[in-house]
Amino acid sequence: MRDLPYRWIEAIQDRRDYIEDQLRLGSPVVGLQFEHGSLLLTVSKGAQKIFEVHDRIALSAIGHPADIERLRMLVTDTASVQAFQSATEDVNLHRLTHYVLAHTFKQAFEAIVGEAYIIKMLLVEIGNGDATTQFTHINYDGNVRVQEDSSVIGGTEPIETAMQDYLSSKQNGTKQDLKTTLQLALRTWAVGKELSQRFEDAEEDTDVSEEQIDEIINTALDEGEIEVGLLDESISGDTKFRLMTQDEIQDTRQTDN
Amino acid sequence: MNHKGDFLSLLKNAENIHLDNDSIEPLQGKNKSGPDAFLLPSIENRNSGSELQIPEATTVVAMRYKEGIIIAGDRRATAGTAVVHDRAEKVIPIDSHSALAISGAPAMAFEIARVLKHSFQYFRRSQLQELSVEGKLRTLSRLIRDNLPMAMQGIGAVIPIYALYSPLADESENGGKIYFYDALGAHFENVDFATTGSGSIWIRGVLRYLDRWGDTQLEQMDQRKATITILRLLDTASEYDAATSGYNAKAEIFPTVKTITQDGIESLEDEFLSECYAEVT
Numbered sequence: 001m002r003d004l005p006y007r008w009i010e011a012i013q014d015r016r017d018y019i020e021d022q023l024r025l026g027s028p029v030v031g032l033q034f035e036h037g038s039l040l041l042t043v044s045k046g047a048q049k050i051f052e053v054h055d056r057i058a059l060s061a062i063g064h065p066a067d068i069e070r071l072r073m074l075v076t077d078t079a080s081v082q083a084f085q086s087a088t089e090d091v092n093l094h095r096l097t098h099y100v101l102a103h104t105f106k107q108a109f110e111a112i113v114g115e116a117y118i119i120k121m122l123l124v125e126i127g128n129g130d131a132t133t134q135f136t137h138i139n140y141d142g143n144v145r146v147q148e149d150s151s152v153i154g155g156t157e158p159i160e161t162a163m164q165d166y167l168s169s170k171q172n173g174t175k176q177d178l179k180t181t182l183q184l185a186l187r188t189w190a191v192g193k194e195l196s197q198r199f200e201d202a203e204e205d206t207d208v209s210e211e212q213i214d215e216i217i218n219t220a221l222d223e224g225e226i227e228v229g230l231l232d233e234s235i236s237g238d239t240k241f242r243l244m245t246q247d248e249i250q251d252t253r254q255t256d257n
Numbered sequence: 258m259n260h261k262g263d264f265l266s267l268l269k270n271a272e273n274i275h276l277d278n279d280s281i282e283p284l285q286g287k288n289k290s291g292p293d294a295f296l297l298p299s300i301e302n303r304n305s306g307s308e309l310q311i312p313e314a315t316t317v318v319a320m321r322y323k324e325g326i327i328i329a330g331d332r333r334a335t336a337g338t339a340v341v342h343d344r345a346e347k348v349i350p351i352d353s354h355s356a357l358a359i360s361g362a363p364a365m366a367f368e369i370a371r372v373l374k375h376s377f378q379y380f381r382r383s384q385l386q387e388l389s390v391e392g393k394l395r396t397l398s399r400l401i402r403d404n405l406p407m408a409m410q411g412i413g414a415v416i417p418i419y420a421l422y423s424p425l426a427d428e429s430e431n432g433g434k435i436y437f438y439d440a441l442g443a444h445f446e447n448v449d450f451a452t453t454g455s456g457s458i459w460i461r462g463v464l465r466y467l468d469r470w471g472d473t474q475l476e477q478m479d480q481r482k483a484t485i486t487i488l489r490l491l492d493t494a495s496e497y498d499a500a501t502s503g504y505n506a507k508a509e510i511f512p513t514v515k516t517i518t519q520d521g522i523e524s525l526e527d528e529f530l531s532e533c534y535a536e537v538t
Contacts (some may be wrong), residue, residue, distance in 0.1 A: 052382050073383060080264065080379045081271045084371070236521065237353055239378070 011112040019109075019140050022118045024155040024199065026062030028163060028192030029122050031135045031151045034181035037232040037240065038124045038133055041185040043193070043225045050229035052241035054079040054091050056126045058229050062153055063119030063140070071119060075101060088238065093125035097136050097144055106142025116140065120153045126231040126240060154192040156199060162206045163192045182228060182244075182252050190216040221250060262380040262388070265372070265399075316456030316494040316501040317347050317358035319420045319435045320464065321449050321476045322483035325518035326420045326433035329487045330358050331456070331495060332510055333502035343502060348513045350522045352377050355393065355421035356515055360454035365413040369400045390423060394436060394444050402442035414440055418451045422517045431476065433517060449475050456494030456501035463490060484514060484525060484533045504534055 029042040029049075040050050040060045050060045051072050057079065061068045078100050079091045101121070109116045121138045135151035138144050145151075149171070152163040167188050176184070190213040195206060220226050228244040235242060317330035330347030333340060348358045349370040357373065359366035376396050380388040388396070397419055407413025419436045426432020436444045437451040450464045468475045473482060488504070491512050495503035504511060511534075514525040 048385055051385070054382075076379075076382050077267055077271075080375065080382065081268060084264075084268065084375045237350070239353075 008112065012110065015109065015112060015116055016141070019116060019118050020156065023063060023120060023140070025196055026120070026153075026155045028152060028154040028159065028189050028196070029060045029062060030163070030167075030185040030188045030192075031060075031122055031124050032167075032181050032185050032188075033133055033149055033175050034178050035175045036178070036234045037126050037230060038135075039178070039181060039185060039231075040122065040124060040229045041182065041189055042227055043189065043220050044227045045225055048227065048243075050227050050243065051076075052229070052239070053096070053123065054083065055088055055238045056128060056231060056240050057091070057093055057096070057123060058231055058241050059121060059123040060153075060229070061119050061121040062155065063117070063121075067117045067119045068121075071101065071104070071117065071121065074104065075123075089128070092131075093123055093134055093136055097123065097138065101138055102142045102144050104142075105138060105140060109141045122151055122153045124151075124231060126233065152188065152192065155196045158206065159192050159195045159199070162195055162208075163188050166191045166208075178230075179252060182249070185228075186217050186220075186226065186252065187213050190220075193220075221252075262384040264376040264379040267379065315345075315347055315360040315454035316452065316460070316491060316498060317360055317418055317454050318452040318457070318460065318464070318487060318490055319358060319418050319450065320483065320487065321431060321433045321435065322478045322480065322516075323431070323476065324480065325422050325431060325516060326435060327480070327483045327487055327514065327516050328356055328358050328418070328420045329491060329512050329514040330454075331491055331502045331512050333500060334363060335500045338499070340502075343505065343508070343510055346513055348515050349374075350515070351419075353521045354424065354517060355419065356517060356522055357397075358418040358420070358453070359415060360417065360457075361415035362407075362413045365404055365407055366415045366417065369397070369404065369415055369417070372400055373397055387424065390421065390425075390434070393421070394419070397438065398442035398444055400442075401438055401440065405441065408440045416440060416453045418453055419444070420517055422519060422521075426519070428519070432519065452490075454501070456491075456498030459494050459497045460490045463493060480516060481533065484530070485536050487514060488512065488530070488533055 027043045029040060031038060031040050040058055042049050042060055047065060050058060053059050053076055059072065059075065075096055079096060083091045105117060108114060117140055119140055123136045125134050127133045132148055135147045136144060137151050137153055150167055152160050154160040154163055170184055191208045193216055194208045194212055198205065224246055226249050228249055230242050230244060231240045232242065233240060315331060319326055319328040328348050332343055332345050334342040334345040345363065348356055350356050351370065351374050357370050359370065373396060377388055377393060401415060404413060404415055417438055421434055423432035423434055435447045435451045437447050437453065438444050449468050452461055452464065467486065478486065492503050495501045509527065511527050511530045514530060516523045516525065
């Protein structure tokens, strides 16, 4: 019996290795603020990957589709019930993250006899009134990271660091218009995409040239797989979420070239 | 997990939820069981119901005009012979392209509108698609039917008009649709206009006359003409129905008037209504 704690730690480490291995090739997600709100961008092959959670909250994730769906429904159901029982103003990302999602992730991860969630989730809430916009990244083990200007999720930590570094080198601290912001999000996504391929081939170089980025973007645009969700203050009514159409996304390329 | 997109089922299964139709027991059939549990209220119970002084009575009206639907309601809430509120909002936006005009007991009517709004939102968010028009109509039917015990006791009847702009409408056609409900939840599509509430009997015939023999058919009216017409109708209802308010010039309280077009719902500003009133009087 004395060695049980060590077995538990070993089991947790095995589980961590397994989940990270499963997540490594996930298509990155980029979250950025623009002049009228925030956007989430990723590439999806068929299934939708950016979702409306509530009036001012959206999410995207990488991981197993069944786990994404289960946790998306959990957070959507909770937000909907809370909004009805009290008021829509009482639903906020902080409460959903800390009282619903984070402990659910952690509990599943550490209960070694049960199934863990293979997922990394990125949620965004656009501020209402004095509240600031928040990007919340939740890891499969329940760890939470909150950022204000932008956030990314990628298959591994080095991929996320490289994407964040690219973003930091391009951002000038002011909110840009939608088209400019979308182009930056797309280029940041391309960095993550290229690196996930390189790491799969056991390469460790993290420098990605602008030409390589252009090539990856053009391929994704040709295949029409880019998905962009907006939380846009300029949308009238309570609900601020909408998905951009493929025509709007293709318009980005016309300016780009 | 609720994968049906049914918000009422979700609420019933959630913890600490009190919205449960089983808890709404009819006064008359409280100690009974079986099919005769919901009986018509006795005279005594109807009287006791009216003693509660539930705010009710109104005039709401919707009609098709050139660009879609114009929908309006007066602002008065009454309880018996008392005016309890003169700024009631009786036209409630439900989603981006539909609105509910309510008549009857506000407590139940506002709750029905709230449940409806949350139901449509929840379906869209959970199922990743908009609820169909037929699905929306049936959801409202179900809510009105669930309210039947309150209606039968004479303290909570709700008879709404539901108006929407069809998302499937071609740009060249008028996609505005108006639905009228009865207290049991049956819905009927009224092609050109609908009105409900205690003041509606005074203007239904006028609407018919205008649509059939007026200078301009209702559907051919532009927004200004449709607004003037609808303000005149509410003014007429207020002249004959004590539970319907007119335009209060002193307090500058205007009726609620909204349009539903392909671009969505728009509330007409007081300034515009004031200009139109100048032509009404």
